[in-house]
Amino acid sequence: MTGTFVGMPAFPTAARDALADSQLRGNLARATGTIRAKRAAAVAEVPEWEALRAAGAAIKDDVLLHLEDYLVQLEASLTASGATVHWARDAAEACAIVAAVAKAHDADEVVKVKSMATQEIGLNEALAEAGIAAWETDLAELIVQLGDDLPSHILVPAIHRNRAEVREIFQRAMGTAGRPAPDGLTDEPAELAAAAREHLREKFLRAKVAVSGANFAVADSGTLVVVESEGNGRMCLTLPEVLVSVVGIEKVVPTWADLDVFLQLLPRSSTGERMNPYTSTWTGVTPGDGPQEVHVVLLDNGRTRALADQVGRQALRCIRCSACLNVCPVYSRTGGHAYGSVYPGPIGAILNPLLRGVGVDDQVDSLPYASSLCGACYDVCPVAIDIPSVLVELRSQVVDAHRGGLPGGEAAAMSAASWVFGRARRLAAAERVSGLTGRLATRLARRLPGPASAWTDARDLPTPPRESFRAWWRRTGGGGDA
Amino acid sequence: MRVALMVTCINDALFPERGRAVVRLLRRLGCEVEFPQGQTCCGQPMINSGYVDQAVPPLRAFVSAFEGYDAVVAPSGSCVGSARHQHALVARRSGDASLVQRVAEVSPKVYELSEFLVDVLGVTDVGAYFPHRVTYHPTCHSLRMLGVGDRPLALLRAVRGIELVELPAADECCGFGGTFAVKNADTSVAMGSDKAHHVRSTGAEVLVAGDSSCLMHIGGLLSRQRSGVRVLHLAEVLAATEKVSV
Amino acid sequence: MSARDEILGRVRRALADADRSSPPVSRDYRVTPPDGADLVALFVERVTDYRATAVVVPDADVSAAVEAALAGRRPIVPDGLPWPVDGLADTGQAAAELDAVDAVVTGAALGIAETGTLVLDHGPGQGRRALSLVPDVHVCIVRADQLVYGVPQAVALLDPARPLTWVSGPSATSDIELDRVEGVHGPRTLHVVVADSFRA
Numbered sequence: 001m002t003g004t005f006v007g008m009p010a011f012p013t014a015a016r017d018a019l020a021d022s023q024l025r026g027n028l029a030r031a032t033g034t035i036r037a038k039r040a041a042a043v044a045e046v047p048e049w050e051a052l053r054a055a056g057a058a059i060k061d062d063v064l065l066h067l068e069d070y071l072v073q074l075e076a077s078l079t080a081s082g083a084t085v086h087w088a089r090d091a092a093e094a095c096a097i098v099a100a101v102a103k104a105h106d107a108d109e110v111v112k113v114k115s116m117a118t119q120e121i122g123l124n125e126a127l128a129e130a131g132i133a134a135w136e137t138d139l140a141e142l143i144v145q146l147g148d149d150l151p152s153h154i155l156v157p158a159i160h161r162n163r164a165e166v167r168e169i170f171q172r173a174m175g176t177a178g179r180p181a182p183d184g185l186t187d188e189p190a191e192l193a194a195a196a197r198e199h200l201r202e203k204f205l206r207a208k209v210a211v212s213g214a215n216f217a218v219a220d221s222g223t224l225v226v227v228e229s230e231g232n233g234r235m236c237l238t239l240p241e242v243l244v245s246v247v248g249i250e251k252v253v254p255t256w257a258d259l260d261v262f263l264q265l266l267p268r269s270s271t272g273e274r275m276n277p278y279t280s281t282w283t284g285v286t287p288g289d290g291p292q293e294v295h296v297v298l299l300d301n302g303r304t305r306a307l308a309d310q311v312g313r314q315a316l317r318c319i320r321c322s323a324c325l326n327v328c329p330v331y332s333r334t335g336g337h338a339y340g341s342v343y344p345g346p347i348g349a350i351l352n353p354l355l356r357g358v359g360v361d362d363q364v365d366s367l368p369y370a371s372s373l374c375g376a377c378y379d380v381c382p383v384a385i386d387i388p389s390v391l392v393e394l395r396s397q398v399v400d401a402h403r404g405g406l407p408g409g410e411a412a413a414m415s416a417a418s419w420v421f422g423r424a425r426r427l428a429a430a431e432r433v434s435g436l437t438g439r440l441a442t443r444l445a446r447r448l449p450g451p452a453s454a455w456t457d458a459r460d461l462p463t464p465p466r467e468s469f470r471a472w473w474r475r476t477g478g479g480g481d482a
Numbered sequence: 483m484r485v486a487l488m489v490t491c492i493n494d495a496l497f498p499e500r501g502r503a504v505v506r507l508l509r510r511l512g513c514e515v516e517f518p519q520g521q522t523c524c525g526q527p528m529i530n531s532g533y534v535d536q537a538v539p540p541l542r543a544f545v546s547a548f549e550g551y552d553a554v555v556a557p558s559g560s561c562v563g564s565a566r567h568q569h570a571l572v573a574r575r576s577g578d579a580s581l582v583q584r585v586a587e588v589s590p591k592v593y594e595l596s597e598f599l600v601d602v603l604g605v606t607d608v609g610a611y612f613p614h615r616v617t618y619h620p621t622c623h624s625l626r627m628l629g630v631g632d633r634p635l636a637l638l639r640a641v642r643g644i645e646l647v648e649l650p651a652a653d654e655c656c657g658f659g660g661t662f663a664v665k666n667a668d669t670s671v672a673m674g675s676d677k678a679h680h681v682r683s684t685g686a687e688v689l690v691a692g693d694s695s696c697l698m699h700i701g702g703l704l705s706r707q708r709s710g711v712r713v714l715h716l717a718e719v720l721a722a723t724e725k726v727s728v
Numbered sequence: 729m730s731a732r733d734e735i736l737g738r739v740r741r742a743l744a745d746a747d748r749s750s751p752p753v754s755r756d757y758r759v760t761p762p763d764g765a766d767l768v769a770l771f772v773e774r775v776t777d778y779r780a781t782a783v784v785v786p787d788a789d790v791s792a793a794v795e796a797a798l799a800g801r802r803p804i805v806p807d808g809l810p811w812p813v814d815g816l817a818d819t820g821q822a823a824a825e826l827d828a829v830d831a832v833v834t835g836a837a838l839g840i841a842e843t844g845t846l847v848l849d850h851g852p853g854q855g856r857r858a859l860s861l862v863p864d865v866h867v868c869i870v871r872a873d874q875l876v877y878g879v880p881q882a883v884a885l886l887d888p889a890r891p892l893t894w895v896s897g898p899s900a901t902s903d904i905e906l907d908r909v910e911g912v913h914g915p916r917t918l919h920v921v922v923a924d925s926f927r928a
Contacts, residue, residue, distance in 0.1 A: 086731075189909045334669055396532040421525070
C-alpha cells in the first residue's frame with residue numbers, strides 16, 4: 001500500500017525536485033519553524049539539560065560497548081516475565097517472524113503503533129504479501145498510508161502535507177480502508193483528528209494482533225517503553241490479545257532507573273513538550289490486563305555493522321527524537337523524501353550509510369555530502385551525537401570505497417591541491433596563474449561553463465586580486481601601507 | 483608575545499585586503515605580527531571532502547609554519563575550527579607520532595580573530611570608526627564549533643559611528659559548506675537565497691561576517707541580485723578608522 | 729547457526745578492537761528539588777498547560793468534585809477506589825462494551841509536578857489499562873502526598889514489574905502542520921482532582 005524508497009535518485013537530484021515544489025517548501029518552513037521554537041523553550045526550562053545530555057550519551061555508550069551482555073540480560077528478563085524473545089538478523093527474518101505470529105492466530109489484519117524499526121524493515125509490504133493487512137494508527141502514518149505516500153520525517157511522517165492536503169486524502173481514501181470520512185469534513189486539524197478517531201476505533205476494537213516498536217527496552221527489568229501522544233499506542237498495547245514488538249538491538253538501556261534520563265530528554269527534544277501525553281511501559285505479560293501473549297523481536301539489520309564503525313558507532317545512541325531534522329537547514333528546505341530512506345535529515349545522512357555500508361549504492365553514498373556541516377544538529381542532539389564528525393568520517397569512507405581504477409575529477413583535484421598546499425612556493429606559483437586566469441574569466445563571463453557553472457549559475461565570483469597577500473608581504477616585507 | 487598571522491588560503495588568493503586589514507588592526511593594537519611564509523592551507527577542504535590523507539601535506543606545512551609562536555591569529559572561524567578540532571585526527575591518521583605531538587602543541591594556540599582580540603588582548607573597543615548601517619552574520623563554525631559567542635558583536639558595538647541592526651534567523655547556515663556549495667548547488671543556493679533575503683530585509687548597507695568563504699557565497703548571491711549590499715570581513719570593519727576607510 | 733548466536737557473534741566481532749572502558753555515568757542531572765517548592769501549585773499549573781482541568785479540594789470534598797467533573801456522565805469505577813463514587817463496576821467488560829461507557833474515574837500511583845504528569849500503575853483504585861483508555865472522559869484523583877517534584881523522583885518510586893501509564897493531559901496530536909490539537913484516540917477530556925487535606 002505504501003510506496004518504498006528503492007531506486008531513489010542520489011540526494012542532489014532528489015533535492016532539486018523538492019526545492020522546486022513551493023508548496024512543500026512552505027509546509028516545511030512553517031512546520032519546522034514551529035517545532036524549533038517549541039523545543040528551544042522546553043529545553044531552556046531545564047537548567048540541568050547539559051548534564052542530562054551527557055548522561056544520555058554515557059548510558060548509551062555503555063550499552064553499545066557492552067551490548068552482548070545487555071542483550072543476554074534483556075532476553076532473560078523478558079523471558080522471565082512471560083514474553084517470547086525472537087532474534088532477527090535482517091528485515092526479511094523480522095518480517096517473517098511477525099507474519100508467523102499473526103498467522104498462528106488466524107489474523108488477516110494487525111494494528112500498528114508508529115515504529116521506525118517496522119518502517120525500516122518494510123513490514124507492511126511484507127505482511128501484505130502474506131495476506132495480512134497492517135493498519136497504521138498514528139495520525140501522520142495514517143495520512144501517509146492512505147495517501148499511498150512515503151514518510152518524510154521521523155516524528156511527523158506527513159510533515160510535508162498541509163491541512164488541505166490531509167483533508168483531500170481522508171475524503172478520497174478512508175472509505176477504501178474502512179469507515180469513510182464524515183460528510184462535510186473541513187481542514188481544521190481538530191476535525192481531521194476526530195475523523196481519524198472514528199475511522200480507527202473499529203479497527204482497535206476488533207484487532208486480535210498488534211505490532212509495535214519500542215523507544216526503550218530495559219535490560220534489568222525486561223520492560224519495554226512506548227512514548228506517544230495520541231493514545232493509538234495505548235490502544236494497540238492494551239486491547240489486542242497478542243502483541244509483537246520489533247526492537248532494534250540498540251534500544252537497550254541498562255536499568256529501570258536510567259529511564260529518568262531519557263523520559264526527560266525525549267519529549268522535550270522531540271515535540272518540545274515537558275512530557276508527551278502518554279507513555280506506556282509493560283513487562284512481559286500481566287495476567288488479566290492487556291495482551292496475554294507478548295513477543296519481542298530483537299532486530300540487527302545492519303546495526304552490528306554500524307557498531308563496528310569506531311567513529312560512526314555513536315549514531316546508535318539515537319533515540320529518534322528528530323530534533324536534528326527540525327533544525328537542519330538542508331532538511332527544512334528539501335524535506336525528507338530527498339534522503340531516500342525512512343531515516344531522513346542529519347541522522348539519516350549518517351545512519352543509512354552506517355546500517356547499509358558505503359561503496360555499494362550511489363544514493364547511499366550521496367548522503368554524507370547532504371550537509372553543509374553547520375553543526376546545528378550536534379547542538380540539539382539529546383544524546384550528543386557529533387553528526388558533523390561522523391559525516392566527515394563517512395565521506396572519507398566513501399572516497400576510500402571508490403579508490404582504485406582511474407581517479408575521478410575530484411580525486412585528481414584533491415591530489416593536486418594536496419601537492420600545491422604541501423609547499424608554500426608551489427602555492428605562490430599557483431596563485432600567480434589562477435589570479436591571472438581568474439581575472440580574465442570573471443572579466444569575460446559572469447557564468448562559467450563546466451563544473452564551475454554549479455557556482456556561477458546563481459552566484460557571482462569575486463574578481464581575483466592583482467597580487468596575493470603573500471606576494472604583497474614579500475614585496476613590501478609586510479610593511480608599507482598595510 | 484610572538485604573534486603569527488594565519489591569513490588562510492582563501493584570503494591569500496582572493497581577498498588579500500582582508501589579510502592586510504588584520505595586520506593593520508593588530509599593529510594598531512600594539513602587536514608585532516609576523517607572516518610565516520611557509521603557510522598554505524589548513525587542509526579543511528580535503529578533510530571535509532573525505533580526502534584525509536591528502537590533508538597531511540598541508541598539515542605538515544601548517545605546523546612547520548606556526549610552531550614556536552605564542553599565538554596564531556586567523557580571520558576565519560572555519561579554518562581555526564579545523565586547526566583546533568580536525569588537525570589531531572588527521573595527524574593520528576598519518577601514523578606519524580611526531581606530527582601528532584607537534585599538532586598538540588600548535589592547535590591550542592590558534593585563535594579566531596575575535597577570540598584573540600577579546601580573550602588574549604582583552605579589548606572590545608579597538609578604536610574603529612565605521613559610519614554605516616551594518617548587519618552581522620555569525621558563521622556556523624565560529625558560532626558552534628568554536629563557540630565565539632557574542633565576541634564579534636561586542637567588538638562591532640564598540641565601533642564608533644556604526645549602526646548595527648539584527649539579522650533575522652542569524653544563526654542559520656548560509657549554505658556555503660565548502661564543496662557542498664557545488665556538490666549540492668541547488669540546496670546551497672536555496673539556503674543562501676534565504677540568507678540574502680534576510681540581509682536585504684534589514685536595510686543594511688554592509689553585511690559583516692568572520693569568514694571569507696561564507697561572505698563569498700552570500701556576497702555572490704547579493705551581487706548577482708544587484709542588491710547593492712556590500713560584504714566585508716569583520717577585520718575590515720575593525721581596521722577602519724577616520725583616516726583609513728574601507 | 730541460530731539468529732541469536734549469529735547476532736551476538738557479530739556484536740562481539742564489532743567490538744573486538746574497541747576500548748570498552750566506559751566512564752561511570754554522572755548523575756549530576758538528579759538535582760535536589762528546589763526548597764519549599766509548592767508541588768500542588770506547580771502540578772496544577774502544569775496539568776492545566778495541557779488543557780486538562782485541575783481542582784484542589786480537601787479529602788472530604790473529593791466525591792463532590794468528581795461528580796462536578798463528570799457533569800452527569802455515568803462512569804465506570806475500578807475496585808478499590810478509596811473515595812465513594814457512584815458508577816458501573818468493572819466486571820471485565822470487553823473493549824467494545826467499554827466504548828459505550830462515557831467516563832472513568834481512577835486514582836493514580838503518583839503525580840509529577842514539574843511535568844504535570846499522572847502515573848497509573850493499574851493497582852487498586854486504578855483498574856486495568858483498558859478502563860482508563862476507552863471511555864472518552866477520564867477523571868483522575870491524586871492525593872497531594874503522592875506528588876513528587878520531577879521525573880527522577882517518580883522513576884525511583886515506580887515498580888517496573890507493573891504496567892504503567894504516564895498521562896500528561898488529554899490525548900493530543902501535532903501531526904498536522906505541527907499544530908497541537910487535543911483529542912485523538914485516548915480520552916479527549918482529562919479532569920484532575922487533587923485531594924489535599926492540608927489545604928482545607
